[in-house]
Amino acid sequence: MKIYAISDLHLSFIKTPDPDNWQPELQYKAMSEINGEWESHALRIYHNWRKIIGPDDVVLVPGDISWAMRLDQAHPDLNFLGLLPGLIICVQGNHDYWWQSISKARKSLPPNMRLIRNDHFSLGDIVVCGTRGWLCPGSDYFQPGDMKIYLRELGRLEKSLASAGASEQEIIVMMHYMPTNEKHEYSGFIELLQKYGVRKVVYGHLHAKSCRFRLPDYAWEISFYLVSADYLNFAPRLLT
Numbered sequence: 001m002k003i004y005a006i007s008d009l010h011l012s013f014i015k016t017p018d019p020d021n022w023q024p025e026l027q028y029k030a031m032s033e034i035n036g037e038w039e040s041h042a043l044r045i046y047h048n049w050r051k052i053i054g055p056d057d058v059v060l061v062p063g064d065i066s067w068a069m070r071l072d073q074a075h076p077d078l079n080f081l082g083l084l085p086g087l088i089i090c091v092q093g094n095h096d097y098w099w100q101s102i103s104k105a106r107k108s109l110p111p112n113m114r115l116i117r118n119d120h121f122s123l124g125d126i127v128v129c130g131t132r133g134w135l136c137p138g139s140d141y142f143q144p145g146d147m148k149i150y151l152r153e154l155g156r157l158e159k160s161l162a163s164a165g166a167s168e169q170e171i172i173v174m175m176h177y178m179p180t181n182e183k184h185e186y187s188g189f190i191e192l193l194q195k196y197g198v199r200k201v202v203y204g205h206l207h208a209k210s211c212r213f214r215l216p217d218y219a220w221e222i223s224f225y226l227v228s229a230d231y232l233n234f235a236p237r238l239l240t
Contacts, residue, residue, distance in 0.1 A: 004053060004086075004236035005060040005125065005227040007176070009092065011042055012067040013076035014074025019046055019083065026076075029067045029088025034063060035208055037230055042080070048235035049084050057086040058123060062204050062227065063176030071108055074098035082110025089114045089121050091130040093176040093204070107134065118159040126240070127167070129160040130174030131205070133189060139181035154188045161196040162180055172200045172239065178226075179203065182213040189218055200239065204228040 015053045022043050025032075026193055030171035031038035053059060065081075068074035081088055090113065092099050099105045101119045114121055116237055120129045134150045135142050157173070164171065179189035179201060193201060211231050215224040 001056050001059060001123070002054070003058045003060065003123070003172070003239045005062070005174075005202040005225060005239055006045070006049075006229055006232055006236040007046060007062045007202070008064040008207070008228045008230070009042075009061065009077075010038075010064055010067060010095070011077035011080060013042075013080055016076045016079040019041075019043070022114070025035040033229070035226045037208070041229065041234055046080075046084070046228060049086075051085065052236055054088040055221075059084075059086050059088050060128065060174050060202055060227075060239070061088055061090040062130065062174040062202055063091055064095045064204060065090055065093065065097060068098040068099055071100070071104060072099050075108060078108060078110055078113065083111060086110070086114055087114065089116060089128055091116050091174045091176060092132045094132065111126070116160060118163065119175055120160055120164045121195075122164075122169070125162045126172060127169040128172050128174065129157070129164060129198075129240055131156040131160055133175040133177030133179060134188070135177065136179070136181040136187040137187070138157045138183060138185045138187075142181070143147055149238070151190070154192065157189060157192050161192060161198070170200070171196060171198045172202065173198050175201065176204060177205050178213070178215060180215065182216055184219070186220075190222075195222060196224060202227050202239065203223070206231070
């Protein structure tokens with residue numbers, strides 16, 4: 001078993017695609033109109049994924065899975081992920097509006113997908129925890145109303161980490177947002193990661209020029225991995 005990560009798939013299928021008869025018009029959100037680097041991104045993800053990932057591998061997807069606004073609208077995107085090899089473990093992104101009720105979302109998943117919220121997933125000697133995260137205090141974009149969400153996400157991360165209990169398992173944390181502000185100042189998220197002995201964190205959310213704000217690869221005795229799909233050229237990155 002190998003563990004990979006890729007975030008921000010930004011899928012938007014109208015119906016479940018047939019990879020052997022690809023029809024770009026089946027997507028209602030053309031990411032290439034936002035940035036040309038995203039041309040045929042779903043097809044590129046599909047081919048790269050099948051080339052890299054084996055049936056016994058695990059792929060962590062820290063958010064922004066689907067543009068769907070409702071769960072029923074997300075079904076073609078979830079079905080697409082069901083066509084891919086490996087076990088897929090996800091946390092929610094800021095655009096995952098389809099994911100409101102965790103119980104309903106879990107009932108709609110293909111057999112190879114798992115969702116984390118306030119809990120964890122064990123993979124032998126590795127445990128995966130996570131939460132969406134949010135803007136951190138000190139960010140130029142942080143508004144008074146963000147504090148409530150920030151504190152809620154801190155609570156969700158602690159619940160996830162605490163659910164794993166005390167063990168010798170290595171902890172990998174998934175977050176959609178980077179766990180600091182763009183100035184890389186110490187945050188409540190970093191405090192929790194240190195408290196629970198986390199050594200690896202994967203995150204997404206940053207795209208194009210915003211990738212310059214990414215964390216250094218190693219800080220606070222933690223390895224950080226930016227895994228936004230466009231940053232990885234739409235191919236899952238090996239973690240371990």
